[in-house]
Amino acid sequence: MGNRRDVVELCAALLRFDTTNRGNGDAAGERDAAEFVAGALAGAGIESRIYEAAPGRASVIARVPGTDPSLPALLVQGHLDVVPADPADWSVHPFSGEVRDGFLWGRGAVDMKDFCAMVLAVLGSLADTGRRPRRDLVLAFVADEEDRGEFGAHWLAARHRDLFDGCAAAISESGGYTYHVPPAGGVGADVRLYPIATAERGTAHLRLTARGRAGHGSRRNDENAVVRLVAALERLAGHEWPVHLTPTVRAFLERTGAALGTEVDLSDLDGTLSRLGPAAALVESTVRNSTTPTMLDAGYKVNVIPSVATAQVDTRVLPGTEAALLSEVDTLLGPHVEREFVTNQPPVQASVDSHWFTAMAQALRAEDPEAVVVPYCMGGGTDAKAFTPLGIECYGFAPLWLPKGFPYRAMAHGVDERVPTEGLRFGARVLERFLLEC
Structure with missing residues (x-):
């Protein structure tokens, strides 16, 4: 990636910002992290704007022009806030951004500063090589997802609807990660599922x-x-x-x-x-x-x-x-x-068999030829609930390679949250393919 920081360094830097959201408006605030994101975007030649729904409750929005203006835009959205973490419970300080034993540790490592770092790394890579995506990308790094979104995505959708004009689909957290499953009868190599969220309750x-x-x-x-x-x-x-x-x-x-x-x-x-x-x-x-x-x-x-x-x-x-x-x-x-x-x-339901899903599956299989990509429904919720009413089809696609036995689903909101460094680099490669080719 030329002289730009790689995805692990970017994610570690984001993890060191305490953006704890305790709910009901009690939050450390996302402003410092938002300033960092805006600076990283500027380094990639992308102009952005910070929007504050309340003092310190900051979101970053930018638009990256594509090569084909006739195509509908893609919204790439992630949140900067994290749930609380008690340092006394952790093996490392939750805001240290420490790399240890091949993993990057910290609150938000999988929920979801990893994805935010991937987006920044990919945009830096494109800037280094002079490449552009086919379609416009609307980037949204938002506040307050870990509560009700009233200082983040829902506020933006209500007060600044025009920012998302032309967006036909969106990608964000909770999908595209490796899930190892033994085949029927337990004979043979594990099947590597990659679930992509196409719905939410x-x-x-x-x-x-x-x-x-x-x-x-x-x-x-x-x-x-x-x-x-x-x-x-x-x-x-x-x-x-x-x-x-x-x-x-x-x-x-x-x-x-x-x-x-x-x-x-x-x-x-x-x-x-x-x-x-x-x-x-x-x-x-x-x-x-x-x-x-x-x-x-x-x-x-x-x-x-x-x-x-x-x-x-x-x-x-x-x-x-x-x-x-x-x-x-x-x-x-x-x-x-x-x-x-x-x-x-309300619930979220995107198309299972769509151009978007096919492009995500192709990007995953390009990096892992054995990938079996399947749709799934999230039991919880994300900021997709703010953007779906705008007519945007929302998908959970934050690609990650995960080793067998890694308790990924226990990481979000859990103690000792961490992500494999090579998994981050895999995810950045998949995301770059998808953003260029979708």
Whole structure:
């Protein structure tokens, strides 16, 4: 890459910025990291602008002209903030950006300063060699993804919609990484899956409020708000939501089964999942909706029955199921419990068989000829939920090579988060191919 820093150095530099996001507006801020990104872009001859939704809550936007202005643009978006990390729990300081034993350590190494560094490295490489992508690239390095995006992607989409004019598709986190799976019968070399996210379940966080009659804790009370709430939560938590196979999940099951040489019977989902081995972990949470109680709040004194009790429920919704899910939730809650949205971000569904997906698969196979590229649905959510309503098809494609046994899915938000240095370089090569040829 000429005289420019390589992807490992860029990622290490980003990891050293403390961009911790504790939620509810309590954050260290992304401004310093944003200034670094803007400087790296300037070094590649790219003019950018920093947007602040609030003091210190900074996002960087730039547009890179392509060689064919008739093509729709591609949005390349990543977030600069990270979740908290307690140094006492880590083997290295979480903001050290230390390289050790072939890995780069630090909070954000896989979520998702690795991808941000890859983008910067690729743009530096293109500048060194005088190459340009075929289509315009809109670059967005945003704040606040680790909370609600109200200081980042959602704010930008609402207040600065014009920045994304002409974008037909987007790529971002959580896809394109190596996932080693033994073949059927365990005979032969592992199959190297590379799942690309073409869908996300929606995020519908609910606040439940039960009301009743206040009274003394020693006396009978058939209108106890706490009892009403607990009974509703028991019904909700115990409910088995029906299987709903979206196009992405169906394609994942069929294509992964074929790659592993195992039978896929969609009428016997449990049997199919058992035959997929470790690959089942990529899909088991996205064959159904889910309603998981996570927070409770009631009362102020042990001998006082409160008149109000509240709970929050992490509800995840598959594409095409929102109305049916909420109707069933209302039935399960019963007459004395009300619900309201704390967060309501609809599901994401992009095309499985598209030019974009094909180009991603080709870029991966160019670097790993044995790659088996499959679509998958994310169980959680990303900033794709901010950009999909703008008419942009959003994909999870942040390519990485990962060694067998590396606990990648435990790294994001986990202790001792780290990424293999050679995996970063592999990802940068794949990304460069994709951005040049898509």
